[in-house]
Each structure stands twice: as C-alpha cells, then as structure tokens.
Amino acid sequence: xxxxxxxxxxxxxxxxxxxxxxxxxxxxxxxxxxxxxxxxxxxxxxxxxxxxxxxxxxxxxxxxxxxxxxxxxxxxxxxx
Numbered sequence: 001x002x003x004x005x006x007x008x009x010x011x012x013x014x015x016x017x018x019x020x021x022x023x024x025x026x027x028x029x030x031x032x033x034x035x036x037x038x039x040x041x042x043x044x045x046x047x048x049x050x051x052x053x054x055x056x057x058x059x060x061x062x063x064x065x066x067x068x069x070x071x072x073x074x075x076x077x078x079x080x
Contacts, residue, residue: 018045018070020052023060027074032062046071 016038024030036052039045049063053073063071 016040016045017065018042019062019064019066020045020049021062021064022052022056023062025059027060028062028072036061 017040019038020036021032022034022036024033037045037048039048045063049061049071052061059073061073062069
C-alpha cells in the first residue's frame with residue numbers, strides 16, 4: 001500500500017509532470033508544506049492524490065500539472 005512520505009523528498013526526487021502537494025494548515029494561500037510525490041503518468045498521479053487526501057483529512061491537497069492546479073481536495077467537484 002502507498003504511504004505518502006512526510007516532508008520533502010530526498011535523494012531520488014524526480015521531476016514528474018504531475019505533482020501531489022500538501023498545503024500548510026492555512027490552505028493554499030499559506031503555501032505548500034511538502035511535495036508528496038511527482039509522476040509523469042496522470043492515472044497514477046490521480047490515484048496518489050486520492051490516497052493522500054485520505055491520509056490528511058481536513059488538509060488541502062493539490063494535484064498539479066507543473067504550475068497549473070488540476071484538482072484541490074477542498075473542491076472535489078473540480079477533479080478532472
């Protein structure tokens with residue numbers, strides 16, 4: 001089972017096209033606390049995004065395509 005890493009990734013950080021980011025307690029305006037993972041495959045990135053939301057209830061999780069936000073956990077109706 002996938003378990004999101006806490007804190008920034010070290011060592012083998014990849015520059016995947018899609019990233020899953022955990023926002024600070026204040027939401028997206030407070031900044032990103034950590035990049036949970038990054039992937040080149042959108043299907044895998046979506047799956048990791050959903051798992052991350054379950055691991056951090058009440059926190060805002062972002063699914064991004066580089067600078068563009070594809071989904072926000074506080075706006076589930078906008079999931080691609």
